[in-house]
Amino acid sequence: RTDTGANMKGKEMKTNIAKTAVVALLALVAVGAASAQDIVHDAEYYILEAQNGERWAAEDKDLDAKLAQLRDKYGQPPNIIHVMWDDTSFGDVGIPAINKIRGFETPNINRMAEEGIMFTRMYTEVGCTPSRAAVLTGRHAVRSSMYVIGFPIEYSGMRGEEVTTAEVLSDAGYATAFFGKLHLGDIEEAYAHNQGFDETLFGIYNQIFSLFNVHGEAANATMGLQEHMLVKDPYKLDDTFVPKGYVGYIEGKKGEPGLEWRGTAKEDYDAFDPETKVRAMDFIRRNAEADNPFFLSWWPMMTSFMPSPEKKTLARGLYTDNMQYNVDAFIGELMDELENLGIAENTLLIVMADNGPMAHHPPPGLGMTETIFRGGKGDFLEGGVRVPAFAWWPGVIEPGQLVGDIIHEVDLFTTFARLGGAMDSIPTDRIIDGIDQTAIFLKGDTNGRRDYVHIYQGPNLGATVKGNVKKHWIDSDPGAASGLSASFFDLLSDTREKNGMMVNTFHLNEAFVRARARHELWKAKYPNSPRAHGIAYAGLANARPETKALGVPPANMENLPFDIFEFMEYELPWEMRADPDLGD
Helix, strand or coil, rough: CCHHHHHHHHHHHHHHHHHHCCHHHHHHHHHHHHHHHHCCCCCHHHHHHHHHHHHHHHHHHHHHHHHHHHHHHHHCEEEEEEEEEECCCCCCCCHHHHHHHCCCCHHHHHHHHHHHEEEEECCCCCCCCHHHHHHHCCCCCHHHHCCCCCCCCCCCCCCCCCCCCHHHHHHHCCEEEEEECCECCHHHCHHHCCCCCEEEEEECCCCHHHHHCCCHCCCCCCCCCCCCHHHCCCCCCCCCCCCCCCCEEEECCCCEEECCCCCCCCCHHHHHHHHHHHHHHHHHHHHHHCCCCEEEEEEEECCCCCCCCCCCCCCCCCHHHHHHHHHHHHHHHHHHHHHHCCCCHHHHEEECCCCCCCCCCCCCCCCCCCCCCCCCCCCCCCHEEEEEEEEECCCCCCCCCCCCCCCECCHHHHHHHHHHCCCCHHCCCEEECCCCCCHHHHHHHCCCCCEEEEECCCCCCEEEEEEEEEEECCCCCCCHHHCCCCCCCEEECCCCCCCEEHHHHHHHHHHHHHHHHHHHHHHHHHHCCEEEECCCCCCCCCCCCHHHHCCCHHHCCCCCCCCHHHHHHHHHHHHHHCCCCCCC
């Protein structure tokens, strides 16, 4: 899918066909589990399926019967709302005692824990871009090469050929919307409305954009970006090194050109989350009134990196203030509105963080910290990838559950498809890491279908979890070169991964080696896909002149001995971007 226009026509046609066939598709719920046989999973899954498949098949009949009963009762599949915010330690939210220790409150997320599921082993990718790519595609970010956290201006993004949850559920007749921080690239095919969502308002980048304005320059939070505020540099020779024409936010509808939303001032950043809330509520109300099943992603920016003079929590942090009064507050509004509309019992609400806290080089006053687990954003340590996550579905999910099964964010892709009767729309020409975890949501603890996690740091495999044991593949122990390193960790007794084991875990060494070998041999059969590259901010109907200028060479550079845009097809070696030992 390289031609965005042609692809849009194909997607629109596919969506129209799906909507006309929605009644027939809803009748296919009973074959949802059967079609899962065609999905290509990671190698380790087949080891589990060979030992548990017969039991799972019998269990699936009960699950299908339960889902069919729900559809008969409500006349449609369940609505699905996925809320995901940034950089939060496990325990920061959902546990009142840790709330108290940290100096802020999350009463609505705590309510979700009381009335639904608190996951104790929800894993993600190590950073925001890889995490967002993974949860939308059901694939580890390394498979789509979306493992680099993007900053403006990228000239790259997630390929159009990736298939998202929005596309899969659109095929089953769902209305789909995305409001919030997308962070999957700044090229046209990566836009949310070109990735299956019917209506969108999304931030292209992350919270750093809150500093790309005169306020950030005045506070030295950016250095030299707003040149009109600075003393003219008499030694400056290159006026193109730092590009101009940034775009921060785009709104769009499926099949239509995008529109730049507002501008790049601090006031625009501050207005973004409030506007996404208004649109999210409107989307829910419209589809509830129309009796149309819907899938909503609300992924807030959450906080600005520019401190506010007004402090709202005892902790006084940027994160803590906005976690309580922005994210948690709106989750409470969502729950109340679902109940007021009478659709709470046919709506699955999942809320979670996208990765661990920004423990490395945070902006001043951010207020994030490690809690139970060591490490943070960028780490393959538990603190970087084991996050708070909660599910609420009144009348379906039994209240007050603590689920200890391993679940990965990629599993939501496949689970949402199962709930929506859309398993047949999952592609079968690539590895789908996501495992159908419907049994956890309908039956509870000990009903998971995953006991492993591969954790990538960039393109490199950093660690593998199997059960309660974790193996660090990236290891600074001097004995690692000979295979004699203390690189195994018992996650039950060593939650901070500080006391590596060696002699007492030698019996595990070759078992982990075999698991990694299976994983990599299967990757060779189904190779990773490249990121897409192109002109940034293309396809905007209201593009400003300085934005359009990013797609053409300056007049004085038309005759260079190379193509000025050939850099877009070149990927720097990963070691040029990051310390390969980060996280150990």
